[in-house]
Amino acid sequence: MVRPPETVADIAARLGRPTTTVSKTWTRHPAWPAPLEQRRGRWRLYDPDDVDRFVRDHIDRQTPELDPARLYTARELEDAGIGITAGTIRADRTRGRWPAPDNTDGGVNRWTGATATAALAARRAYRRNTEG
Incomplete structure (x- = not known):
């Protein structure tokens, strides 16, 4: 059509x-x-x-497939091609726009793939208008 x-x-x-x-x-x-x-x-x-x-x-940013159980640093998330930089993740974290890390062993913030994927889905640029 x-x-x-x-x-x-x-x-x-x-x-x-x-x-x-x-x-x-x-x-x-x-x-x-x-x-x-x-x-x-x-x-x-x-x-x-x-x-x-x-x-x-x-x-439209397409969220890459992240292993839901694996822990990622901000730099590893950037390198995975999620569409935002490690610096943006750190800045958003201080502003309350990125979730708390799932693991902080050794003083390094790490997020599971599931947490990162959920955070990315909540970002405006990743959402699609499903109305209409």
Whole structure:
């Protein structure tokens, strides 16, 4: 089924993101899809399938498979490709946005893969709008 073309406002509403994020950030990304030749009034239109591919490839962070029982340091989590740095984990920890470590043996903070995966799922950039 062919979906109708969308404006930036349509895209933002469908994906549950602010219009300004789509218009001022996403559309400036080099991989953002080219607008279609047609317009809706003065608004450019985009193919929703092209937009979905862009979001999948450049916006949505896919949490890597972490061993749920293994303990990871912040650096090991960064190296696993979770999409945030060890410094961000440490900063978020001090601000209460990252869970307490599951293990602190030897003075080193470690989180299980299950804890890290749950923390990543709670981060805004990892959530998808499931409404609508």
